[in-house]
Amino acid sequence: MDDKKTIQITVNGQSRRCEVAPRQHLVDFLREDLSLTGAHLGCEHGVCGACSVRLDGQVVRGCLMLAVQADGRTVETIEGLTERGNVRDLQQAFVARNALQCGYCTSGMLMAAAELLDSRPHASREEVRVWISGNYCRCTGYQAIVDAICDVLAERKLARQGASA
Amino acid sequence: MKAPAFDYVKPRTLSAVFELLASHGDEARLLAGGQTLLATLNMRLSEPALLIDINAIEALKGISVHGLVLRIGALTTHSEIEASALVAEHAPLLALAVPHIAHRAIRNLGTWGGSIAYADPAAEWPCCLAALDGVVLLRSASGERRVAARDFFLDLYTTALAEGELVVACELPLAPPDSVFRFDELARRHGDYAIVGLALAARRVPGGLADLRLSFLGLGTTPIRARRTEALFEHAPFSALRLGALMDALLDELQPLADLTNTAATKRHLAGVLTRRLLASALAA
Numbered sequence: 001m002d003d004k005k006t007i008q009i010t011v012n013g014q015s016r017r018c019e020v021a022p023r024q025h026l027v028d029f030l031r032e033d034l035s036l037t038g039a040h041l042g043c044e045h046g047v048c049g050a051c052s053v054r055l056d057g058q059v060v061r062g063c064l065m066l067a068v069q070a071d072g073r074t075v076e077t078i079e080g081l082t083e084r085g086n087v088r089d090l091q092q093a094f095v096a097r098n099a100l101q102c103g104y105c106t107s108g109m110l111m112a113a114a115e116l117l118d119s120r121p122h123a124s125r126e127e128v129r130v131w132i133s134g135n136y137c138r139c140t141g142y143q144a145i146v147d148a149i150c151d152v153l154a155e156r157k158l159a160r161q162g163a164s165a
Numbered sequence: 166m167k168a169p170a171f172d173y174v175k176p177r178t179l180s181a182v183f184e185l186l187a188s189h190g191d192e193a194r195l196l197a198g199g200q201t202l203l204a205t206l207n208m209r210l211s212e213p214a215l216l217i218d219i220n221a222i223e224a225l226k227g228i229s230v231h232g233l234v235l236r237i238g239a240l241t242t243h244s245e246i247e248a249s250a251l252v253a254e255h256a257p258l259l260a261l262a263v264p265h266i267a268h269r270a271i272r273n274l275g276t277w278g279g280s281i282a283y284a285d286p287a288a289e290w291p292c293c294l295a296a297l298d299g300v301v302l303l304r305s306a307s308g309e310r311r312v313a314a315r316d317f318f319l320d321l322y323t324t325a326l327a328e329g330e331l332v333v334a335c336e337l338p339l340a341p342p343d344s345v346f347r348f349d350e351l352a353r354r355h356g357d358y359a360i361v362g363l364a365l366a367a368r369r370v371p372g373g374l375a376d377l378r379l380s381f382l383g384l385g386t387t388p389i390r391a392r393r394t395e396a397l398f399e400h401a402p403f404s405a406l407r408l409g410a411l412m413d414a415l416l417d418e419l420q421p422l423a424d425l426t427n428t429a430a431t432k433r434h435l436a437g438v439l440t441r442r443l444l445a446s447a448l449a450a
Contacts, residue, residue: 005173022173022216025203044166045204046271058244058273064203065274068173069196069218115269133355134268 007071011036012080020067027051027062029070030077038078038107042136049135050104052111053077059115078107087114089155093148101139108135113149117156125150168206175218179333182217183306186329189215195331196220197240200267200275201283225278225333228252234300234336239278244269246277255339258297258364261348262289268356278332281317284324287358287383291318293348295388296364296380299337305330318387343369345450347443350382351435359383360427363439365447373404374447381436384421393418405448408441415440 042050051062350362421432
């Protein structure tokens with residue numbers, strides 16, 4: 001029981017071959033084995049959203065998935081997203097709006113918000129609130145986070161209109 | 166907390182799954198989306214010796230139309246249901262209910278079949294399956310059998326699933342063109358388990374709503390169909406004039422169980438509130 005399994009996994013664009021214990025969930029694997037500490041571990045039962053990462057392009061709870069299940073799949077963490085620069089506007093809006101204080105929830109918030117921006121570019125403020133209801137923040141009271149996401153929705157809409165004009 | 170140690174296998178075929186279930190019995194757990202199982206493992210509420218990951222089995226995936234039914238494979242994720250044009254056309258009740266299921270990150274992994282097999286009385290899919298009089302397809306080494314929703318959910322987290330058996334799919338009758346569906350729930354925070362929820366199905370006919378079906382979540386140990394109340398409108402359609410009669414019958418029929426924060430009386434009241442809202446909205450359609 002609990003013999004290690006070999007997995008082949010692509011993390012932030014880099015293919016890796018690793019040995020993992022079946023009981024190890026994805027976030028512990030990313031943080032402890034790969035030293036990618038951007039995804040945080042909060043409640044460890046799927047409620048708080050601090051551990052959110054992307055699996056094959058979709059946001060998932062890193063604590064509700066085993067590392068061994070990620071065999072053959074593609075994982076992206078906040079480090080990868082940051083490096084690619086495609087959430088830079090979102091990160092800048094979080095700073096401009098004071099949408100973080102301690103920062104513990106921030107990588108998860110950015111992960112959730114990034115999927116909203118990609119899949120629901122016309123989301124209303126109410127839809128933003130509903131969308132991020134799965135991510136806890138114990139500092140900001142959420143208003144500033146919603147403000148930041150709504151700013152980016154509006155900016156990207158303007159940019160699209162500019163591009164098509 | 167961290168999960169206790171267990172072993173993990175990912176078989177390629179259903180027959181391999183049945184062999185593993187036969188040899189490991191209650192020591193093994195099936196892993197589909199894992200959005201409930203992984204939480205219970207982390208909290209050590211469940212300590213199986215073996216996880217059987219069924220995600221390599223293609224036969225359990227996908228949404229398709231077969232004759233007069235919509236078939237939803239057990240491994241279909243909530244997000245796939247959310248995005249499905251077939252679901253929007255043939256089972257619009259599911260499209261109305263799916264945004265209420267947890268949050269996007271959970272919906273991207275959690276599965277239809279996992280929700281049906283787990284049979285949480287506060288979950289959306291068992292409630293919808295009951296509202297639509299769907300059928301659960303079960304398979305074991307000895308073959309396949311079909312169980313109607315009303316015979317499948319037996320008690321709290323207890324279903325008609327036998328040892329060595331798994332949910333392969335569900336079948337839902339295709340929604341006729343004159344059908345009307347409504348879904349809503351009352352929760353403290355969007356995506357939390359609701360205090361009470363209601364799936365309403367009916368057909369629009371001259372004078373009101375026929376074939377009215379009311380299926381509640383969060384009230385008992387299983388999804389609750391208000392069958393005695395529904396039966397009042399078997400021969401004459403429901404209309405606004407008969408709202409009083411319906412509410413009297415419903416509040417008499419519903420016997421909610423209290424939970425940690427809500428009394429039975431609160432739940433009965435809220436079930437009535439939801440019923441009035443959804444009936445008004447369905448009549449206005």
